[in-house]
Structure formats: structure tokens, C-alpha cells
Amino acid sequence: MSRCDVIVIGAGIHGCGVAQGAAAAGHGVLLLEQQFPAHGTSSRSSKLIHGGLRYLESGQFHLVAESLAERSYMLANAPELVQLKPFYVPLYKDTRRRAWQLTVGLSLYAVLGRFGRGTSFGFVPRRQWDALDGLKTEGLRHVFRYYDGQTDDAALTRAVLRSAQSLGAQYEQGAQVYATELTDRGVRVSYRYHGKVVDAEATVVVNATGPWAATVARFVTPALQLPTIELVQGTHIQVPGQLRQGIYYVESPRDGRAVFIMPWHDRTLVGTTETRYRGNPEQVHPLPSELNYLLYVLRHYFPAYEGMSARDLLGSFAGLRVLPAGSGHAFHRPRETVVHADRELRPRFVSILGGKLTGWRATSEQVMKRIAASLPMRPARADTRKLRLEPG
Numbered sequence: 162m163s164r165c166d167v168i169v170i171g172a173g174i175h176g177c178g179v180a181q182g183a184a185a186a187g188h189g190v191l192l193l194e195q196q197f198p199a200h201g202t203s204s205r206s207s208k209l210i211h212g213g214l215r216y217l218e219s220g221q222f223h224l225v226a227e228s229l230a231e232r233s234y235m236l237a238n239a240p241e242l243v244q245l246k247p248f249y250v251p252l253y254k255d256t257r258r259r260a261w262q263l264t265v266g267l268s269l270y271a272v273l274g275r276f277g278r279g280t281s282f283g284f285v286p287r288r289q290w291d292a293l294d295g296l297k298t299e300g301l302r303h304v305f306r307y308y309d310g311q312t313d314d315a316a317l318t319r320a321v322l323r324s325a326q327s328l329g330a331q332y333e334q335g336a337q338v339y340a341t342e343l344t345d346r347g348v349r350v351s352y353r354y355h356g357k358v359v360d361a362e363a364t365v366v367v368n369a370t371g372p373w374a375a376t377v378a379r380f381v382t383p384a385l386q387l388p389t390i391e392l393v394q395g396t397h398i399q400v401p402g403q404l405r406q407g408i409y410y411v412e413s414p415r416d417g418r419a420v421f422i423m424p425w426h427d428r429t430l431v432g433t434t435e436t437r438y439r440g441n442p443e444q445v446h447p448l449p450s451e452l453n454y455l456l457y458v459l460r461h462y463f464p465a466y467e468g469m470s471a472r473d474l475l476g477s478f479a480g481l482r483v484l485p486a487g488s489g490h491a492f493h494r495p496r497e498t499v500v501h502a503d504r505e506l507r508p509r510f511v512s513i514l515g516g517k518l519t520g521w522r523a524t525s526e527q528v529m530k531r532i533a534a535s536l537p538m539r540p541a542r543a544d545t546r547k548l549r550l551e552p553g
Contacts, residue, residue: 165189165331166536168350168363170338170377173203174314174521175513176369177321182525184328185548187539191361192325193336193352199318201442202371203518205480207397207421207432210235210243210310210519212274214410215419217266222273224497228519229274232310235522236278239550242320243312245279246423247407250305251296251462257417260303267307282307294404295465311408311423314518320550321521328542341366341381341510347535348509365532368512372442372481381510385503389486390514392442396451397432399476400459400469404429413458420458428475431455438481447477483515498524500531507535522546 167183169176172194180192194200212229213221235243252260271280285304290296293304326332333354340351347364370377372392378385408423422431434451452471460466485499498516502508511532516524522545 163191164362165191166364166539167191167367167532168193168348168361168365169367169369170350171368171370171373172198172318172322172332172334173201173369173371174199174318174321174518175203175371175516175524176367177318177325178521178525179367179369179513179528180330180332181321181325181328181548182522182529182545184325184330185541185543185545186529186536187541188536190325190330191363192322192330192332193338193350194332194334195337197334198322199315201373202480202482203318204315205395205397205478206314206518207395208311208314208423208425208430209408209421210312212270212309213517213519214266214270214307214309217269221497222269224520225270226273227523228517229270229277229280231519231521231523232279233274233277234546235312235519235550236310238546238548239312239317239320241552242317242550243310245308246311248307248309248410249285249293249296249407250307250410251293251301252303252305253300254302255300255414256302257412260305263305267305270307279308279310292406294406294409295463296409297462297464306407309408310519312518316552317518317550319553323553324548324550338377339380341377343381343383343503343509364537365508365535366510367528367532368510371483371513372445374483374512374514376442378510378512381503385510387501387512388499388514391484391486392438393482393484394436394438394445394448394451394479395433395482396436396447396455396477396479397430398447398452398455398459398474399425399428399430400466400473401475402429402465403427409462411458411462413454414461415454415457420455422459422462431459435482442481445479445481447479451479452477485515498527500524500527502531508532509535
């Protein structure tokens with residue numbers, strides 16, 4: 162039976178991030194994935210590396226500051242994978258947010274970003290509005306421009322995985338975990354791998370399976386109780402046409418939710434929605450109501466798409482967010498990552514609940530601090546804040 166310091170279950174962005182962080186800290190790491198890297202939510206996001214401007218409205222200042230810091234690391238360490246793009250926020254006579262509110266928000270955004278790269282903002286002159294990719298100008302009062310990052314989420318995940326492997330992490334794809342036993346020595350994990358039953362031992366197991374976290378936890382003995390979570394479905398649609406100026410950050414005229422309309426390869430990507438989901442995470446798919454909702458927002462702001470229906474879409478996809486359970490609309494829930502451990506001192510089994518694409522490295526750092534007391538001292542191999550991420 163093989164033994165290592167850390168076993169990570171799930172090769173999404175957070176699982177690959179923890180594998181990188183643990184390997185960088187000098188630990189022996191085994192990363193297990195049943196499907197392939199970024200199989201779930203990590204390939205079905207809005208493809209953005211951003212500070213989360215809208216989280217300022219709910220007072221999540223720490224999350225925004227952390228995200229902006231992480232954005233700066235990725236701009237420096239992964240310039241071929243993460244690029245700054247101009248974001249345009251149009252304000253109309255009936256827009257809920259006023260110009261002064263956005264000015265205050267973007268000013269605070271710059272402060273939390275320590276006035277670093279990509280924190281400048283300003284108004285787009287009226288004489289330039291006609292160049293904004295056909296954006297509706299009727300009733301338009303102001304257009305703000307600021308900057309945030311865009312990425313290929315799946316490519317970024319694979320790059321973090323390669324970084325973890327270069328530091329010594331072992332990766333096994335096609336590994337189906339079916340039992341996890343907490344022992345006095347640590348944890349024993351049993352999984353099926355290419356038709357064989359394999360047992361491995363580790364000091365700590367990190368459950369980084371996202372929407373499958375509760376399912377994986379049910380196979381643990383003695384039984385574990387995770388915090389109550391809720392799965393929220395987010396759908397994106399892809400339509401013909403290329404936006405040349407940048408990314409548009411609009412609010413739905415129906416309910417005020419934030420929606421991004423952005424260039425994506427040779428087409429336009431629109432998203433996202435927030436719909437409670439109670440089924441099998443493997444079976445998540447876009448709902449007709451979500452497609453119509455996003456088309457409605459797109460047609461409202463870009464008249465050239467008037468008459469487009471769901472039949473005309475080039476594609477669509479849906480992913481799942483993990484949020485703390487609660488009342489009210491998911492749009493207003495906290496987005497802080499929860500790191501849940503089986504016990505307070507020397508944890509053996511840790512689950513990552515929630516989290517954002519932008520904060521993958523910070524989440525890894527949080528996990529490593531949480532399990533540090535359980536792990537043996539090892540000479541560090543690297544600092545993840547400075548590790549270069551290369552495209553495949």
C-alpha cells in the first residue's frame with residue numbers, strides 16, 4: 162500500500178491548486194480524478210479572472226481585495242493564459258445603479274487593488290458610443306470602462322495541474338474513490354483505477370470535488386457531517402458575432418442581476434443565470450427558461466440580435482456553484498470559500514465548499530494553513546505566488 166502526505170480528490174481548479182500548493186510545500190501528493198481535469202464547474206464558468214465588483218454591494222471587501230491580489234499574481238505568472246480586457250458598464254435612464262454609485266464602487270475597487278495594474282477606470286466619451294459593438298444607445302446616460310481579466314478556465318486548470326506535477330505531485334486519471342476510512346495514522350482511501358482496486362494511505366485527504374463534495378463525504382467512515390450547502394446552476398449561451406471592443410457588464414432589466422456579454426473565440430458568450438439545482442451534478446444542463454432569459458438580456462442591449470431565438474444558438478453549457486444554504490436569492494449569498502475539517506486539531510479530512518475561479522491559489526493557501534499541523538515538516542520547493550503557469 163502506497164503512502165503520501167496528501168491525497169486530493171478532484172482535479173478541478175481547486176483540486177489542482179491544492180495539489181500544487183502541497184507539492185510546493187515539499188509534501189508527497191497524490192491527485193485522484195474520476196473523469197478528466199476541469200470536468201465539472203472549472204470548464205463551465207464565465208471565464209473571468211476578476212475582483213468581483215458587484216460583491217462590494219454586499220460588503221464582501223475581503224473577498225474583493227483577495228481576488229484582486231490573486232488576479233495580479235496570475236497576470237504576472239500566466240500572461241498567456243490570463244489577459245486584462247476592457248469592461249464596459251452602460252447606465253441607462255432606467256438602470257438601477259446610478260453613476261455616482263458606480264464611481265464610488267470603482268474607486269473602492271482601485272483602493273482594494275492597491276492602485277495596481279488594471280485598476281484605472283473612466284467614462285467613455287459620448288462620441289465613441291457608436292463604436293461599442295452595436296450597444297443600444299437609446300436612453301443611454303453613461304458608459305463606464307474599467308479592466309478585469311479573462312481566461313480559458315479549462316486551460317488554466319490544466320496549467321496548474323502541470324505545475325503540480327512538475328513539483329512532484331502524482332496524478333491518476335480514471336480513479337473512482339469508493340471508500341475513505343479515518344484512522345489513527347491518518348486516512349485510507351480505496352479507489353478503482355483501470356479495472357484494479359487500489360488502496361492508498363495519507364496523512365490528510367482533501368475533498369475538492371465541488372458539487373460532488375457531499376457525495377464523496379458520504380463514503381467516509383466514521384461518518385462526517387458537512388455544513389448544509391446548496392447547488393446553484395449557472396448557464397451560458399454562445400451566439401454568432403464577435404465583440405471587438407471588450408466585455409459588457411450589464412444588469413438584467415427583469416431582475417437587476419449582473420450578466421456578462423463577452424467575446425469568446427470567434428463567437429459571443431452570454432451568462433450567467435442562478436437557478437437552484439437538486440439533481441445529480443453529472444446531469445446538469447441548460448434549461449429553456451435560462452436560455453430565454455439570457456437571450457432576452459442580449460436582445461435588450463444589442464438590437465442586432467432582435468429576433469434571435471434558442472434555435473439560433475451556437476451552443477450552451479451549464480455548471481454548478483456550491484453556496485451556503487440560506488433564504489433569499491442566490492445572487493446575494495456570500496461567495497467566501499468554506500474549508501470544513503473533520504476535527505479542529507490535526508484534521509484528517511478537509512472539504513472545500515464553494516470558491517471562485519479567481520481565488521484558486523488563495524484557497525489552496527487556506528487549505529494548507531488548515532492542515533499544516535497534521536503534516537510533517539518538509540523543505541519547501543517553491544512559492545506559489547511566483548510560480549509560472551505555462552499554456553499546454
